[in-house]
Amino acid sequence: xxxxxxxxxxxxxxxxxxxxxxxxxxxxxxxxxxxxxxxxxxxxxxxxxxxxxxxxxxxxxxxxxxxxxxxxxxxxxxxxxxxxxxxxxxxxxxxxxxxxxxxxxxxxxxxxxxxxxxxxxxxxxxxxxxxxxxxxxxxxxxxxxxxxxxxxxxxxxxxxxxxxxxxxxxxxxxxxxxxxxxxxxxxxxxxxxxxxxxxxxxxxxxxxxxxxxxxxxxxxxxxxxxxxxxxxxxxxxxxxxxxxxxxxxxxxxxxxxxxxxxxxxxxxxxxxxxxxxxxxxxxxxxxxxxxxxxxxxxxxxxxxxxxxxxxxxxxxxxxxxxxxxxxxxxxxxxxxxxxxxxxxxxxxxxxxxxxxxxxxxxxxxxxxxxxxxxxxxxxxxxxxxxxxxxxxxxxxxxxxxxxxxxxxxxxxxxxxxxxxxxxxxxxxxxxxxxxxxxxxxxxxxxxxxxxxxxxxxxxxxxxxxxxxxxxxxxxxxxxxxxxxxxxxxxxxxxxxxxxxxxxxxxxxxxxxxxxxxxxxxxxxxxxxxxxxxxxxxxxxxxxxxxxxxxxxxxxxxxxxxxxxxxxxxxxxxxxxxxxxxxxxxxxxxxxxxxxxxxxxxxxxxxxxxxxxxxxxxxxxxxxxxxxxxxxxxxxxxxxxxxxxxxxxxxxxxxxxxxxxxxxxxxxxxxxxxxxxxxxxxxxxxxxxxxxxxxxxxxxxxxxxxxxxxxxxxxxxxxxxxxxxxxxxxxxxxxxxxxxxxxxxxxxxxxxxxxxxxxxxxxxxxxxxxxxxxxxxxxxxxxxxxxxxxxxxxxxxxxxxxxxxxxxxxxxxxxxxxxxxxxxxxxxxxxxxxxxxxxxxxxxxxxxxxxxxxxxxxxxxxxxxxxxxxxx
Numbered sequence: 001x002x003x004x005x006x007x008x009x010x011x012x013x014x015x016x017x018x019x020x021x022x023x024x025x026x027x028x029x030x031x032x033x034x035x036x037x038x039x040x041x042x043x044x045x046x047x048x049x050x051x052x053x054x055x056x057x058x059x060x061x062x063x064x065x066x067x068x069x070x071x072x073x074x075x076x077x078x079x080x081x082x083x084x085x086x087x088x089x090x091x092x093x094x095x096x097x098x099x100x101x102x103x104x105x106x107x108x109x110x111x112x113x114x115x116x117x118x119x120x121x122x123x124x125x126x127x128x129x130x131x132x133x134x135x136x137x138x139x140x141x142x143x144x145x146x147x148x149x150x151x152x153x154x155x156x157x158x159x160x161x162x163x164x165x166x167x168x169x170x171x172x173x174x175x176x177x178x179x180x181x182x183x184x185x186x187x188x189x190x191x192x193x194x195x196x197x198x199x200x201x202x203x204x205x206x207x208x209x210x211x212x213x214x215x216x217x218x219x220x221x222x223x224x225x226x227x228x229x230x231x232x233x234x235x236x237x238x239x240x241x242x243x244x245x246x247x248x249x250x251x252x253x254x255x256x257x258x259x260x261x262x263x264x265x266x267x268x269x270x271x272x273x274x275x276x277x278x279x280x281x282x283x284x285x286x287x288x289x290x291x292x293x294x295x296x297x298x299x300x301x302x303x304x305x306x307x308x309x310x311x312x313x314x315x316x317x318x319x320x321x322x323x324x325x326x327x328x329x330x331x332x333x334x335x336x337x338x339x340x341x342x343x344x345x346x347x348x349x350x351x352x353x354x355x356x357x358x359x360x361x362x363x364x365x366x367x368x369x370x371x372x373x374x375x376x377x378x379x380x381x382x383x384x385x386x387x388x389x390x391x392x393x394x395x396x397x398x399x400x401x402x403x404x405x406x407x408x409x410x411x412x413x414x415x416x417x418x419x420x421x422x423x424x425x426x427x428x429x430x431x432x433x434x435x436x437x438x439x440x441x442x443x444x445x446x447x448x449x450x451x452x453x454x455x456x457x458x459x460x461x462x463x464x465x466x467x468x469x470x471x472x473x474x475x476x477x478x479x480x481x482x483x484x485x486x487x488x489x490x491x492x493x494x495x496x497x498x499x500x501x502x503x504x505x506x507x508x509x510x511x512x513x514x515x516x517x518x519x520x521x522x523x524x525x526x527x528x529x530x531x532x533x534x535x536x537x538x539x540x541x542x543x544x545x546x547x548x549x550x551x552x553x554x555x556x557x558x559x560x561x562x563x564x565x566x567x568x569x570x571x572x573x574x575x576x577x578x579x580x581x582x583x584x585x586x587x588x589x590x591x592x593x594x595x596x597x598x599x600x601x602x603x604x605x606x607x608x609x610x611x612x613x614x615x616x617x618x619x620x621x622x623x624x625x626x627x628x629x630x631x632x633x634x635x636x637x638x639x640x641x642x643x644x645x646x647x648x649x650x651x652x653x654x655x656x657x658x659x660x661x662x663x664x665x666x667x668x669x670x671x672x673x674x675x676x677x678x679x680x681x682x683x684x685x686x687x688x689x690x691x692x693x694x695x696x697x698x699x700x701x702x703x704x705x706x707x708x709x710x711x712x713x714x715x716x717x718x719x720x721x722x723x724x725x726x727x728x729x730x731x732x733x734x735x736x737x738x739x740x741x742x743x744x745x746x747x748x749x750x751x752x753x754x755x756x757x758x759x760x761x762x763x764x765x766x767x768x769x770x771x772x773x774x775x776x777x778x779x780x781x782x783x784x785x786x787x788x789x790x791x792x793x794x795x796x797x798x799x800x801x802x803x804x805x806x807x808x809x810x811x812x813x814x815x816x817x818x819x820x821x822x823x824x825x826x827x828x829x830x831x832x833x834x835x836x837x838x839x840x841x842x843x844x845x846x847x848x849x850x851x852x853x854x855x856x857x858x859x860x861x862x863x864x865x866x867x868x869x870x871x
Contacts, residue, residue, distance in 0.1 A: 050083055056191045058088075062107070062165050063096065063184035065118050069169040073305075075122035079113035080163045082155055089151030092188030093135045094143040102183050103170030104138035104268075109160030126164045132327055133200070134163070135185060136236065136314065141269035147233055150318045151194035152326070163187075197324035198316060199230070203248065203287045205311035206331050210242060210300040214293040216347075219311040220339050222251075222286040223330035225279050228323035232277045234270040234316035235260035240309050242291045242300060244349035248313045249342070250277055251284040256343050258634070258659040259315065263350035264289075270316060274634065275657055275664055279317070285330060287313040288339065288346045343659055344613065345589055345634075392703065393655055393667040393688060399700035401462040402671055407451070409691035409698055411479030411489065411529075412681040415502075420459045420681075420689055422698060423469075423479035423489055426451035430475050430693075434493070439517040439525055439546045441474060441493040449473055454487055454500075459687065459700075466502065478529030478542070478582070479679070490541070492526040497541055509557050511541070519547050521559040531583040531592065533607060540583060540592055540607075548577035550594065550610065563610035572599045574612040582627035582679065584636070586658070595628040595638065602628055602638065616661040622649035627680045629688075634658045637688055639677040651677065653690060653701065669699050 051059045062080050069076065097105055110127035114120070134152070135144075146152075154160055167183055175181070208219040237246035243264040250257045259277055279285065289311035293300060300309050319325065333339075408430065411423035426449040436442055452467035453476050469476075474493035481487055486508065487500045496512035517525040526545035532538070537555030549564035567578040581597035586604070591613060593604040601617035602625065616636070624641030631637070636656040643649045651674045655665040667688075668674060675694035682688045688701040 058189050060187045063182045066180035069172050072172045074169045077122040077166045078119040082161050087156030088189045089194045091151045092145050094186040095137045097183035099140045101174045103168040106166045107135040108164040109134050111161045113162050113164050138268040141267045144270040150196045150198050152198045196318040197321050198318045199326045201315040201328045203313040203330045210291050210293040212293050212296045217291040219289040220333050222334045225283045230279045230317040230319045232273050232317045236270045236314040237262045237264045238312040239264040244290045246289045247346040248287040263352050265352045393701045395670045396700040396702045401698045406696050408693040410477045412679045412691045413479045413481040415481045416485050420457045422455050423476045480531050482532040483534040488530045490527040495524045497530050528581050529583045531585045542580040542583050584628045584630040586630050595625050600625050629680045629682045631682050637682045639680045
């Protein structure tokens, strides 16, 4: 019997040991005994530099050993040997530093550090052999997590054997209290082989000169790519104080695809690439840094002090393991002429608030009483876009808005509170009897619409919040809401544009003459849409079904200018329209985009001049493109029209990259079908609403990821949110599907996969806890049976097993190592004035010394065949 009891004890211990892998990482760890250096107790976490995460993962804590820099612009280095010799993979970097004390940190990998001391002055160098930059941090940048299945391969036969941490202490006034600094970074490593190997591509200018007082100076970098395909998933920008914006692109067959764009004055994190970008043989990688020499009295060169500048664009990528290269660099401009065609966005600085700049540049005294946590929200506009990059649009099936009793839905907008505003026609319709051949409205005897034509809905549950617009309009069409919450609408029957306050029954401003079509400065002819610039207050009107122009008015309604003309025979030229049907303002780029409906395209123009900038046209649009909407951060949403007989293009919604014009996703409803989607509006969180004049309804669409999250919460499963301060880089590991069908298939697979994995951990843990109980009961039953059938009442079955040996084996299986390596590499010979002292080549080693109609039935006004439908 004693033998059975011993076996049971061993069995329980075995299951307990297995279950440890599912407990908190801090509950199981193995101390890495580094006898080469003693660390101060002031360094939080330094007593446990290696912590085990279950059976295969480990964390390595790399911290400065309680140092106190004596003077500003001190560079201190320290090294940590790899605790194992076998190959491991780095999958996460978590910094531990504050910009109050640290200007920036760099983590290197090499085989022989420059010193064996606990720490040393980095003027001695970082490594005696070739070193690779593994990680870079500055300006309170949040952590970076790699995509699943991607890791930096280190250790083994080819990886680095040491980590070297370099910390730049810019302003030592923070050390007046003589405290010790333990800044550093924690690495998450795994023994599990990663199918995709990560690496770093560093683009940097080495010869830029910024003349004193010059307002705009461009530093351009471009190299041809001559290796195996790589896939980009994160980027980081770096300049000193004169940098305004840094942008990186892939150039393929003359087409520029944005990799990333950011202000170097914001937290210098590795931001996820917004949309998957692959690089193939003979592509060009291009980057531009925009500087301003204003405030300087002498030339500024590339170098390592605050009086110098830098232009760096880092790219994280992954490759197939058999072709993996850990580091590449580009320091030239292989094609200067190419930059004449760089997208305009690369020349437009990203605004940064002055209080943010003060903190970023070390003016801590001026802001010491403020909460530094507001720094990250300041960057959220740009960052929010990149965090949600892996999304697909699908119908929000819980949206009850399809059941609303509406007339023909002609316009949609979002008010300043992000509520949905709907403009509809009540009991009026636009059909073949609405206008005569001269576009004069023929149904005035019906009187104005007696229902409220403007309704405001809760965007979550379609609850009615507000309604207005009764007895004002005959045939509503376009709608927008300005930053103050005023409604701007067009009426194609009245040929007018109106401004209404949310609670006003009388218009605040009226443009055009009631019921009189015309084409001069004071008349419209079936105006389709209106947009108001939130910065200048300028008013833009698309006019319309029987005119082909865009008209600009001052904020008080005075005519300013107009542009556009009717489409001639043949291929439509820039600035020609065939029903300019919908407007989308891009205020951060000072552009206005127009859905040129019957030409099936989007045209964009400069706001201040009306100058044509670009055309976006795809075969998938078909002959008609009805509406377009822009979301800050670079996304365009659009809807097309029904295909003509014999044409294959289906009516659907589109999501596009504004920078490149590429289609990212398409979407259609599940409930009902699009009949004539007439307007579209999207919010910054990628919620999309589409109004249909024939179906007389409004659909809601959202990212599949967002709806997944809601469904998980509905199921009562607890979801642990990622901290706001952590930037999670979750990029797709494959390129955009080539067809709509495959895209939808991937979306469904993604939903099923996510749903199926939600409860795996809970089920697994529960199973492991139940198994010992079941086994114990089975053994007890077996013992009882054996006693009565084989051995008799006094029988005892003895076992010769040794629990000590088994436990010894369990304890002996520990260990774990980490090795980081080959993430960034140094660039030899990278020096200019004031930069020669820094031989840890490349990157951020600066010294900061001073710290017709839509026949809804809308009938076409165009004389050109075939006659379009009205709306």
